[in-house]
Every structure is written in structure tokens, then in C-alpha cells.
Amino acid sequence: MACNGGNEPLLLTEQQQPKPENNCIASVKSRKLRRCKSAPMVEPVLQESNMNRFFERPKSIFDQVNPHYKRVATYLFIYLFISTICFYLVSNQISGVKTYGILDSIYFCIVTMTTVGYGDLLPNSTATKLLACAFVFSGMALVGLCLSRAADCLVENQEILLIKAIHLRREANSMEMLKEMETNRVRYRCIILSILLVILIASGTIFLTTVEKMQFVDAFYCVCSTITTLGYGDKSFSTPAGRIFAIFWILMSTICLAQLLFAFAEFYTESRQRSLVHWVLTRRTTAADLEAADLDDDGVVGAAEFVIYKLKEMGKINQEDIELIMTEFRNLDVDESGTLSPSDIFLAQSTR
Amino acid sequence: MACNGGNEPLLLTEQQQPKPENNCIASVKSRKLRRCKSAPMVEPVLQESNMNRFFERPKSIFDQVNPHYKRVATYLFIYLFISTICFYLVSNQISGVKTYGILDSIYFCIVTMTTVGYGDLLPNSTATKLLACAFVFSGMALVGLCLSRAADCLVENQEILLIKAIHLRREANSMEMLKEMETNRVRYRCIILSILLVILIASGTIFLTTVEKMQFVDAFYCVCSTITTLGYGDKSFSTPAGRIFAIFWILMSTICLAQLLFAFAEFYTESRQRSLVHWVLTRRTTAADLEAADLDDDGVVGAAEFVIYKLKEMGKINQEDIELIMTEFRNLDVDESGTLSPSDIFLAQSTR
Numbered sequence: 001m002a003c004n005g006g007n008e009p010l011l012l013t014e015q016q017q018p019k020p021e022n023n024c025i026a027s028v029k030s031r032k033l034r035r036c037k038s039a040p041m042v043e044p045v046l047q048e049s050n051m052n053r054f055f056e057r058p059k060s061i062f063d064q065v066n067p068h069y070k071r072v073a074t075y076l077f078i079y080l081f082i083s084t085i086c087f088y089l090v091s092n093q094i095s096g097v098k099t100y101g102i103l104d105s106i107y108f109c110i111v112t113m114t115t116v117g118y119g120d121l122l123p124n125s126t127a128t129k130l131l132a133c134a135f136v137f138s139g140m141a142l143v144g145l146c147l148s149r150a151a152d153c154l155v156e157n158q159e160i161l162l163i164k165a166i167h168l169r170r171e172a173n174s175m176e177m178l179k180e181m182e183t184n185r186v187r188y189r190c191i192i193l194s195i196l197l198v199i200l201i202a203s204g205t206i207f208l209t210t211v212e213k214m215q216f217v218d219a220f221y222c223v224c225s226t227i228t229t230l231g232y233g234d235k236s237f238s239t240p241a242g243r244i245f246a247i248f249w250i251l252m253s254t255i256c257l258a259q260l261l262f263a264f265a266e267f268y269t270e271s272r273q274r275s276l277v278h279w280v281l282t283r284r285t286t287a288a289d290l291e292a293a294d295l296d297d298d299g300v301v302g303a304a305e306f307v308i309y310k311l312k313e314m315g316k317i318n319q320e321d322i323e324l325i326m327t328e329f330r331n332l333d334v335d336e337s338g339t340l341s342p343s344d345i346f347l348a349q350s351t352r
Numbered sequence: 353m354a355c356n357g358g359n360e361p362l363l364l365t366e367q368q369q370p371k372p373e374n375n376c377i378a379s380v381k382s383r384k385l386r387r388c389k390s391a392p393m394v395e396p397v398l399q400e401s402n403m404n405r406f407f408e409r410p411k412s413i414f415d416q417v418n419p420h421y422k423r424v425a426t427y428l429f430i431y432l433f434i435s436t437i438c439f440y441l442v443s444n445q446i447s448g449v450k451t452y453g454i455l456d457s458i459y460f461c462i463v464t465m466t467t468v469g470y471g472d473l474l475p476n477s478t479a480t481k482l483l484a485c486a487f488v489f490s491g492m493a494l495v496g497l498c499l500s501r502a503a504d505c506l507v508e509n510q511e512i513l514l515i516k517a518i519h520l521r522r523e524a525n526s527m528e529m530l531k532e533m534e535t536n537r538v539r540y541r542c543i544i545l546s547i548l549l550v551i552l553i554a555s556g557t558i559f560l561t562t563v564e565k566m567q568f569v570d571a572f573y574c575v576c577s578t579i580t581t582l583g584y585g586d587k588s589f590s591t592p593a594g595r596i597f598a599i600f601w602i603l604m605s606t607i608c609l610a611q612l613l614f615a616f617a618e619f620y621t622e623s624r625q626r627s628l629v630h631w632v633l634t635r636r637t638t639a640a641d642l643e644a645a646d647l648d649d650d651g652v653v654g655a656a657e658f659v660i661y662k663l664k665e666m667g668k669i670n671q672e673d674i675e676l677i678m679t680e681f682r683n684l685d686v687d688e689s690g691t692l693s694p695s696d697i698f699l700a701q702s703t704r
Contacts, residue, residue, distance in 0.1 A: 115580050115581045117581075117582035117583045118471075118584075119470075119583075119584040119586060122584055122586045123584075126569045129570070130569065130572075130573070132573070132576075133573060133576040133577075136576060136577070137576070137580065141616075144613050144617070145613070145620075217478045217482065218481070221475075221482070224488060228467050228488045228489065228492055229467045229581060230468075230488050231467075231582075232469045232470075232471040232474055232475075232484075233469070233471040233585055234471060234474045234476075261492065261493065264493075268497075277676065281676060281677065281680045282680075284701060285684060285692075285697050285701075286697070287697065290692060290694060290697065293692075295655055295656050296654060296655060296656070300689075300692060300693045301691060301692040301693075302648060302654065302691050303647055303681055303691075304657040304660050305656040306677065306681045306692060307678065308656050308659055308660060311663075311669060311673065311677070314673075317663060317669065320535075321668060322659055324629065324633060325633065325658065325659045325662045326655065326659065328633045328634075328662070329655055329658045337652075338654065338655065339652035339655075340637075340653040340654075341651070341653075345637055345639065345642065349636060
């Protein structure tokens, strides 16, 4: 049974490779080594699928992510279409600095949905005021829920490209790259969003000084007031060209800043989580820990039991998660042996 | 060994209670049952600590949560103090509807840090414009990162009170309450925040109609424009009493709406997560699954192995988490038996 090849792992590392002259003993040895290793079967499969995701995503971006973007783009288009039509129909009840009817309507929608609210265009009738109230809530939800997620995906793709670019020089292997990405995902996100924000601030400031003929300080002040959605409104986009630029720029820059703040918060949370993980892993294991970790009461703690105990301590899983899975386990474990074998599965599924 | 009481679980359920007349067989039977159960040792301990948290938190609110609130309150106080002093010193460079110097400064700070930005008070010199830029970024970070977390804790306490109130009638036991809370936490959060938001909207509208003498529609429009941080600025708080009210009301209502949107997003994510968990638990387990789940290659899948496999499938944990813990496991498993015993721990810790 110890020499039975059926239970051998599919992939053996160089150290584990059994020598041909003494296959049986080597196999026992390798079994011992394997025992201490986690999931020899699952590991290559999972990593492979991760690898595929890692390497194929930028290529297959239009296959994989497109349905999501399409949906978000559709929502945005529907929202903008309806609100633009509405505000265009009541444009005589909107006062302020005007350019072209339809352009002003789109600009007003964008300024409202991102909650910038300059106040350079103002609803001045009961109907338009209530309309603005309705659209700001729906717009806020749209920006907060849908667009942020779409931006999330875009940034993730940029991260992958950035890490690839960094590693192109070092000629590291793909496994290292994958690990690097998993470990420093949030850090790369912060870097990319910071760079993007600086570009957006610079482009906005340059545009306002050149096209809207503002002074440098005023332009910078208007940019800051816009990306934070403060929108005092004393400085805003008042030319037709400015408003066309604003429609795209406001949407991008407000989402970018919000995402950056979110990434910083995530970075902070992850750092704390990491120190917790470090503490859990390095603290002294006591006999009481062993007793608590021993799920099947056989007096020793197996690898899987140890993993579950530590995961619980790290707060990654809770008792409820385990209970749910244990219920399913008990359903499948027809012979109540405490372990699942193919015969258990067969019996459990034939009686269902 | 099978009758050895040392390995018996500390708590036995009624079904598992060994009968006195045939203690040895009963104990073997109960061992069998226990084998299929998760963590008999950890469970009561963990649940007890949860219970304590559940029942003592509202009582010990000033012991447990206070340090966090204190820190947040200190940050807020420092921010408001510094920014108020700054804007008070340059109040001659701020134009617009004015009441009392120091009150206007605080009001301007609140309107700026929450990114409402009415524009009823405007910086009109280069220095004040740059000052406003600096304060809006820092204020945004403060509101987004610190205040939101403090609000989180407050809402959590409200949730506990709400669930207690609901269960007071039903006279359910405390375990059920705990489970109810864990399962429907996000739903209760949405309910509480919605109620709070309605109260804030109503109080704001009533205040604006009575004190600021606005028409009902204008008051509602101003309230909507404020809580969404839109802040067109055509309607705002212009009396001294209004500005005192605004200082507290704007801070509360903007955070409340942001938290509500966040809770809705969480609710959506949780629903999706729940259907994934349901799918993972109810899908047909195949022989290939068993092979993949069998971490120690003994041909059968133990409870702990099954739990890890399913947790991975649910996306709650990933290979990296497991790898980290397995490294620690290998360090502790000195005799390379694939299991940890007290002697392993002793050896590992004496050689370190």
C-alpha cells in the first residue's frame, strides 16, 4: 500500500523525485515529506488558474471584463440620456452661465451626479429643484456603486502591466511575479492612482489656465475644489470647450481621488492585518493551543487542523463558516467514520 | 485508550451523553459523533467570548470603545481648532454672507471638510484659496477615514440594541440572538441608517422652514443638496442660529448618507457571497474533489481537510494564507510525522 502509485502526487519537486533503483523506499520518504506540505493536488491547479488570470487578462480584457464594463457603460449612458433630456426640456427654468443648450444639460448632470455642485447653473423652479434632488441621489449611487467598480477593474489591469514592466528588467520568473503582485497589490494600487491623480490635476490646471484663461492659483484652486467635489462655484468651466473637457475630466478625477482615499484605507487595514498574521504565526504555541486545535480528538494536530485553528485566530474565518461546511460534511459522511471516501459520496448522493 | 476520559469533550450534548450502564461503548460512540463535529474545544470558548461581546458591549461602551472615540474626537478637535484659527485670522479675505467671525470660521470649516462647499462664504485671496485647498484634502481624509469608523462603531451598538429590542418580545435565547445578529448584521445596519437619515432629513427641513424661513420645497432642496455634499449654494444657512445648527447637522447627515450607501453596497456584496457559499455547499461533490481535498494523501478526506477545501472554493482564504501557516507547521513538526504533538512543540521551542 505504501508503494501504491495511485496516491502519489502528480507533480514531484526535484528533492522529492524518487530514485529508480529503490523506488519503494523513496516513495515512502517522499510521502513523509509530502505529509508536511499543503495540498499537493490543489496547489498546482489553483496556481495555474491564477497564472492564467495573471498572464492572459490584459490580452483577453475584451473577453473577460467587457461584459462588466458594457453594463456600467449602459447604466451611465441611460442615466445621462434621461437626465440630459429632462434638464434640456426644463432648460428655461435653469439659470446661470449658459453656453449651448444640450451641452449645458450634460455638464449640469455631471456636476450634479459627482456632487461637485458648482452652482454656476442653478435650478430656479420647484420642478427643477425636485428633479435635481432625484438625480443627485441616483447619480451618487451610480458613481459610488457602478463606476467605482469599473474603475477598480481598470486599475487592476494597470497594476498587472506595471508589475510586468518592473519585472521585465529583472527577468524574474512568473511565479515570483504572481507572488509579488499578491503581496503588494494595494501598494501598487496606491502608486498607480497617485500617478493618475497627479496627471489629472496637472491637465486640469493647464486646461483652465490656457482655455478658461484663469490665473495659475485660481486654476489650481478650481481643480482642487472640483476633484474633492467641494465645488464652491466661484471658479468653474464657463466656455463651451471648457464644459466639454469638464464632462470627462470631472468624472475621472473625482472617481480617481475617491479610489485613492479608499486604497489608502485598504493599505492601512492590510498593514494591521499583516501584523496580526505575523503575531499569530510567531507567537509561542502552547499545549492548550494544541488541545484546542485538535478537531478530531486523536491527541495530535494534523496540518489541516493547524491551518484552520490559525486561520480562525487571524480572523479570516469564523465559527459560522466552519459550522455550515461541517453540516455538509456530516451529510456526506454516511458511515460516520469521520472521514469522506468515494463510497461515502456515492451513498450520500444516491440517497438524496 | 478508547475509554480514556482525558480526551473526552468538555461539553456533551444530550444525544452524546454517555449512558452510565455502558460507559465504554457509549464513549466510543460519542467519539464517533464528535469526530464529525468541528472543534468541540474551541467552539464554546469562542462563542462565549462572542456572547460576552454581544451582551456586555452596550454596558461597557465607555470602557471598550471610548479610547477609539476619544482619539477620533481629538483629531476632529485639533483639525477644527487649527482650521478655525487659520480662517479666523484671514476672515477679512473671505467674502460672502457673514454673521459672527468665529462662528463663520467654524461653519466654513465644516462646509469645506465635508465637501459640501455651498460657496456662500468664499476665499478671495491667493493665500486663503491655497489654505482652503489644503484643508479640504485633510478634512476629506479625516471625515472619510476617522469619522466613518467612529460612526461604524456607534451604528454597531445601535444594531445590538435593536436586535435585543426585537427579541425581547419573542423571548428567544441568547444563542439565537447572536446567530440572528451575525446573519443579518448588514440588513440591520441598513435599517438603522435609513431611519437615522429620515430623521436627519426631517429635522433639517423643519429647521430650515422655521428658523431660516425658507419655503418647504426650498428647504427640502437645500437638505438634499447638503447631505449629498452637492452644495449648489443658492440656498444655505445664513442666520447665526442656522449656522450653529449646520455645524452639527451637516457633519452628521453627510456621514450618515455615505454610510448608508456603503451599507447597501455591503448588502449587495454579502448577498452575492451568500449565493456563492450556497452553491459551493450544495453542488455535487465528486471523486476529483475528494482527491483535491486530500491534503495528507491518506486516501480519505478528514473534516478539517474538507473545511479547508470548501473555504478555498468560497474564496474566503487563499493559497498564500495556507502556505504561511504551513511553513510555521513544518517548523514546529520537528519529527516530520505530519502531526503536531506536545513533544514536537517542546523540541521546536527549545531549539529556537
